[in-house]
Structure formats: structure tokens, C-alpha cells
Amino acid sequence: MAKKGASRWRLRFAALAILLALAGGAALWWHLRGWQPSRQQWPVQGVEVGAEDGTIDWTAMKTIGVDFAYVDASASVFARDANFTANLEGARAVGMQVGAVHEYDPCQPADKQAANFVTVVPRDSRLLPSAVSLDRLAENCPGKVTEAGVESELTTFLNQVETHTGKPVILKLSAKFQDRYRVASAVNRNLWLVRTRLEPDYAGRPWTLWTANGGLQTEAAEKPLRWLAVQR
Template identity: 30%
Template sequence: MILRRALILSLLALAACGRPGNPPPADPGTLFPARFSDSDPVDFHGRNPQSFPVHGIDVARFQNNIDWSTARQNGVNFAFIKATEGGDLKDINFDTHWQGAGQAAVKRGAYHFYYFCTSPEDQARWFIRNVPRTPGMLPPVLDMEWNPFSPTCAHIRPPAAEVRDQMHRWLAVVERHYGQRPIIYTTPEFYRKNDLGSFKGYDFWLRTTAKTPAEAYPSQTWRFWQYSATGVVPGIGGDVDLNTFSGSRADWQNWVATRAAR
């Protein structure tokens, strides 16, 4: 009986520690410093992204077999995960990434890549169909950039006023469903040509891998900066996009408390 009890206690202790080489997820409120490298680093000659304390990644079908627990403990505090494109395409790795990030207590959000050959309402419904409204999730993201690779939409570039109208319609449908105003992701060229600076009251996620946001988007405030497409993160095979949040650790905690889905 004594030996049996000792064996049971030993097994319970081992289970509490997690499997060897696979540590249990850290406390959800813990923020880890970025232990990233870059296969093609850039000198921004100004306020480098490393000066910000909260970093994360964005992922899509190109990233496979992510060890989310390892990635988190090396500085992946948040992740934006590609969910959908247009009105009928779902990223093949979305479900796996969504579940893995959630299990590792990574703050996660989903994004939609916009097509100009499908109505914004159809695209919003497709996103809603595939992205579960999950308590604690980050606001949904509308990815606005020209799409040169689509076999059906690459040549469609509506006037700026029409672009903004379609964006407003998608944003309105998605905001009603998730109860949070979406984030707008964009590139310098798309931002300029379509006057996205006219969108007031929205959080922006800005791509700029050669200049700082202040240089690439003069006068535009931002919440997230995608500063590298060639990040090297433990737990992730191959290059991955790196991002940083615009404020302090306290700013991050306050922003999440306000903007996460309930």
C-alpha cells in the first residue's frame, strides 16, 4: 500500500510538471521579452522596434508545426492568425494555429485578406463563419493591400472612394458580430493611394520593414508595427513576420482589457 501510494504521488507530480521537453503554459498574464533574431536585419536609424517591450508574430499557411509554448516563452506574446481570403477561401492552417496559440495562452486575433471581386458583406459573413467569437480574442483585422497574385482579382483596383466604402461596409458587419471595432492592416502604398488616414477611431497595424512608421506613414498613429518578414523565433521553423505593440507593458494590459472580446 505504501509503495502504491508513493508511485501514485510520483506520477501526479510528473503530470503537474508537464511532459519532458514540453513545459506547461506560463500564466496568461505573463509577458516575455523578445528573444528573436532576424535572417535579414534592418537598421532603422531611429527608434528601433526592440525599444518596445511587447512583441508578437503573424502567421498563415506558410508556418507549420509551431511549438506555441516555446514560441511564447521566447517573446511571442500575441499572434495574428490568417483566417480567410475573399468570400470562399480559408487558410488551411487557421484551425491548428488558433487552437495551438490558445492552448499556449498567446493572445490571438484573426485576420481577413480582402478581395475586390467579392462584396464586402459576403466577405464579412465568410470571416464570421470561420472565426469563432472567443472570449479574450483580440479584435478582428481587415488586411487591406493590393493582391497581385489572385487569378480573378489581381487587375481590379477600384477608385479610392470605392475602396473606403467597401472597407466601411466590411468593418460595420464584423464589428456588430464580435462587439469590437476591427483593426486595419495596410501597406504604405495602399495607405497613400486610398487615403486610409481618413479612418478615424480605428487601431492601425502598419507594415513597414525598411522605415519606421513615422517615416512611412507621417502623422498616422498606430497600435501594431510589422517590422520584419524575416524573423527567426524559437519554436517556429523558417522565417516569420515580427510585430511590436506601440506602448508599454501597462499600456498593453490596459489595451487588452478594453479591446479583447467578451
């Protein structure tokens, strides 16, 4: 009987622990829905948006404190964001500065990716420095791509894009891409790092842009926003 009683208590404690963990997770989720970095520490804040975010109310964006926007433009060699032009024009209409984002694919040739980007993004000195999203790894490429090959092709892509835009790009660098290819130390460009709620430090050097909350709920968009902060 004593063993059965002890077993029941262990089950109860286990159930309680699960309930507490679920409650803690729910509380964290609720907190992050509305969390933004301190304006005192990071006074300039913005968003990254694309077609996946649905229709954007840019007047509402301005009202909730968006200072600038990065707009998804292209990915790999063929993909183009269907809302790029609408988002670019919408942000500018309310007086925001805007930049374009390309999602880089290490499996595809640099020159073809650059051609895709320059077809979508106009040569316009008013644009913020373009951003290159580095998140996809080369492990699943049809042919073997070495680390040296990734760095070489990326350098080619950056040179071609910068020739088009007239400005150095900013590297939107994920933790997994940095861990695999150590781009932050190999490529001398400003960094855009990603880590919800906690200030990122995985690049080993200072960052310029930070995706501080990847799921901020607002009235300005149909879906949660990717919220950005600028390092002073």
C-alpha cells in the same frame, strides 16, 4: 595603351563596387534574420502566422518571447487558412492572447467577404480585435472600382465584422494601399503598419501595431516569422 590601362582600372573598380554592394546586402540580410525591436522601447511583441509558415511550436514561441499572436483566418470571399484553428488553439494552450486576420479584396463584395470571415472566426470575447489586411489594390478588378467605392465597401465590411466580433477592428495597412486610397485619414480605426527594421510613418498618424521584421529566423517555426511590436 594608356586608354586600355584606364579601361582595365574602370572595370576593376566597377567589379569591386559590385562585390562591396553584394557583401553589404548579405550583411544586411544576415542582420535582419535575427533582428527584433528593442524590448525597452516596445516591451510587448508578437507574431502573425498562417498556413504558409508551416507547423508552429507554440511552446517554443512562448520561450522566445512571443506575447501574443495574430492568426491568418480568411481572404476575399472563399479562401480560408487551413491552419487557423490549429494555430488559434496552439497559441491559447500556452496562454497567449490571439486575434484573427482577414485579407481584404477590393474587387469582391463586402458582405460576401464578411460572410467568409464570420464562418471561420468564432464569436468569442476573448479574441483580440480582428485585423483587416489592406494590401490588394482595385486596379486589376474585372469591373471598374472607384476610390469612393473602395471606401464604401470597406466600411460595410468593417461594420459587419464588428457586429460579429463586438470590437472595433484594426487596419493592417500597407504603404501602397494608403498611398492609393488614403484610408488612415478616412477610416477611424487603430492602425497596424508594415516596415522592416524602420519604424513606419506613412499613415500620417500614430500606429498601434507594427510588423517590424517580416523574416525573423527562429527555432519556433519552419519558416521565417512576421514579428510584431505594440506601441505603448
